[in-house]
Amino acid sequence: MIKTDSGFDSIDFEVTDMSGDWLPDWLSRRASGMPNQIAVKGKTESLTFADLYRQAEEIAKRLASLGIQAGDKVAWLMRNSVQTAVWIHALSRLGVVQVPLNIRLTASEIVWQLTDVEAKLLVFDDIHTEKAAEIGELLPSLTQLNRNSIGELPFGNAVLRDRIRLSDTYCIIYTSGTTGRPKGAMLTYGNHWWNAIGSSLNLGLEKTDRWLACVPFFHVSGLSILMRSVIYGMPVIVHESFDPATVNRSIEEDGVTIISVVSHMLFRMLEEQGDRPYPDTLRCVLLGGGPAPLPLLEDCERRNIPVVQTYGMTETGSQIVTLSPEDAIRKLGSAGKPLLPAELRIELDGQILPAGEVGEIAVRGPSVTIGYYNRPETTKEALRDGWLHTGDLGYLDEEGYLYVLDRRKDLIISGGENVYPAEVESVLLAHDAIKEAGVTGIPDEKWGQVPVAAVKLTENQTVTEAELIEFCRKQLASYKVPKRIQFVDQLPRNASDKLLRRLLADLFREEAGAR
Template identity: 35%
Template sequence: MYLTQGLHRGVQQRPDEVMTVFGQRRRTFTEVAERVARLAGALRGLGVGRGDRVAILAFNSDRYHEYLFAVPWADAVLNPVNIRWSAEEIAYCLRDSGTRVLFVDDAFAAMVPALREAVPELATVIHLGEGPGPEGSLGYEELIDGADPVDDVRRGGAELAGLFYTGGTTGSPKGVMLSHANLQVSWLGSAATGNLCPPGARVLHAAPLFHLAGLAAWGAAVLVTGSHVFIPAFEPVATLSAIAEHRITDALLVPTMIQLLVDHPALHRHDLGSMRNVLYGASPILQAVLERAMKAFPSARFTQAYGMTELSPVATLLGPDDHDRGFLRSAGRAGSHSEVRVVGPDGNPLPAGEVGEIAVRGGHVMQGYWNKPEETAAAIRDGWMHTGDGGYLDEEGYLYVVDRLKDMIVTGGENVYSAEVENALGRHPAVAQCAVIGVPDPDWGERVHAVVVLHPGETLTVEELRAHVKESIAGYKAPRSLEIVDGMPLSGAGKILKRELRAKHWSGEDRQIR
């Protein structure tokens, strides 16, 4: 199994049909394959060799799609960078991975000088935007035009497909190593439900492609030689317009996107009757929002996916029939590629209905964390990926996620690790002690909330705190609310009891997670 397999099949079976749509650009399967072969040739000419990491920092586009094929075609490894990270975080990811080639678009071109300074190993920047490129960069189209095509090496199987960086509980991102087989097992296992991307699907990519959820939707479409419609980023009207204009049949939307769509006044001005399948995931969804979405897309069937980057990313699926049966609070049952159980502190399975840690096993479990053997050993034990999420299974094998054992917050579909934010908060001169928790939020699912003890005589506002935090980490991780207290609740060992900090915010909720 290899990522370029679907492209070769598409050229064979649908050579002259449209594979990609981006703005006014439309390219057939044959055209995409020819460009990918030339882009791979250009990478080879730049010295990219077997297993080298090639990064991209860009919004969604047809060129991002070509990058996803060309890098493995050239025998190299993908490194999609989180577009919401700060320059400091991006630089860490590039240094840690040993990346020497970076693709950037117009939106991130201004960051290149700072990245070059922070990452001396960064030898080549390829500009795939429409405007003038950063100084010293190479033009994307010029590279393709000037390169000879090369044969696909068909890098695949257990070979590394990509490094996908996710937030770290210790404050620095971790590179999740996923093989070609990892990704394809997850995609094929999900597709085996029959609820995702049928042959001939027209798939809208509004979720970012750097995110494993967005990439999974891309992979599902590649598997069935579907057509891909790209918009740079999610925006309600642009998304609604794209669905109507291109007669979209399938889309991956995180819960925050769904809520913004169904609550938008322009919703009923667009014909959404082409939609057949909506896949949602990356964070839990409010039942009321889901019910509104099912009315807004009456012809669509809804499927929820639960998982994580380390699982490539799908572990369980809640299919359309499960939605119809009223299992809306469940995360579904193990996919055909996945084995799921709930374990106690000793690692042994717990009986149905008893809350413990969710553990997952299968061919989709990551190879490990890049250059982090201790973290890998802690996460994968006896072949089981210990997710850090708390939940329980019912008698029919439906999984219910009730809390996070890790101090992770999911806000607008993005993972935020409290330790990372606390590290940034702790650098503020007014802060004596701090804790970061997730609290319910009607728009974002969860909101990053800071609880702070100040040094005597100091004052602090949430605006000051946000400005300080955004100097070192991405803006979406900065606390949106602030609570100043005289002291923290502590355990006998002196550890802050976050469950007590969360209690007053989550009282009345049926689970400590959104």
């Protein structure tokens, strides 16, 4: 039996299978044990755990009439809402592997993921009807379902889970790769379970806790909040998207105690909040999405805003290293220590480095992905001897606290979204006028970083910067489109003819200096 001493009687499961791989279904236990507790609350709709259970079960039974069963891959294209939360739990009841799709991607980008993951069904909401139609034209063989039409389906012969096998795959979330193609990180129920347990052991649990979800459910950060809700028995306040004024008002009016944000979101919240203090009920602002600017952290310290830095990624089921609340001021700028029972070390060329030396961050533990879908070689490269090699650079201080220096080599983080240069370069190179292309990130006051590109033209070809940007816009999500494109005679390369992306930024600094 796992039980907290925080006043919650929520993480309280008797495991009858001594193998340790099975637990009672989380939502079922919440519905029976605390039926009248609010589970999800939106702008116009609130559901108790009993309501959530009943609605999810009905959807699951109707989906079964389409032949959907455990193990099938079901992708969804939906914005945050109470009903999206219902659907996520409905898919879990059927035991399918769900594939959250980034709503900012183009139809062609989504089709690639749907094909790669061998999806059996695509579920979408009304907002994405037009994009679903585009996907249908490109992939007519895939069955689609507007979620509002679920009531038109009959009840099928559904086999609904009443127990969770921790080793079963819960979801596949695509994360961009340096080869220019995304890869699907497989996360199990156990990954989410241990992530939630590790977070609660660090941040604690209180009866009054309410977690505000203004990060997308299609990102692991948003999805993990829904998992914690049914594991902890905790209400989630759901926002369709991020708006600083709406978030600040919700913190004050909805009793929000914890919120997950990235730096640019927090900056906008503080800007909108002005001199008004946040209520004492807000006990934790979980800050992720890349290294946080020190001035932002210092501003929060002056305002007594309880910021807790964290480090994680899709492959770790969200946070895996987090600063404890009592260390928030003393270790300003640190991402903290690994959450129990995860482990952390810094490596360089296969050697474990001592404190103070910079190297690659490697982590292992039960919240780490089991691998990438249909990518055995990529999995083998990333997961070596049980350790996930993140590609991120950092160091440990003498007390074992992690300081993250950079997010992956070449990675651009724009507004909390990952932009991989190779993917943008591949689109640019598809244009007839482009012979060579290089993409990097440059600082931006609003988004942290934005992508920019340097290109070399094919002989006797001409194209304008505006034409190239429009070309990219048709094939890439808006945050991936280069904000500036510079034409060059030669791209910086090493002796092996490998593109030196780190030198590309110098081209744009020189351009700015010449203005």
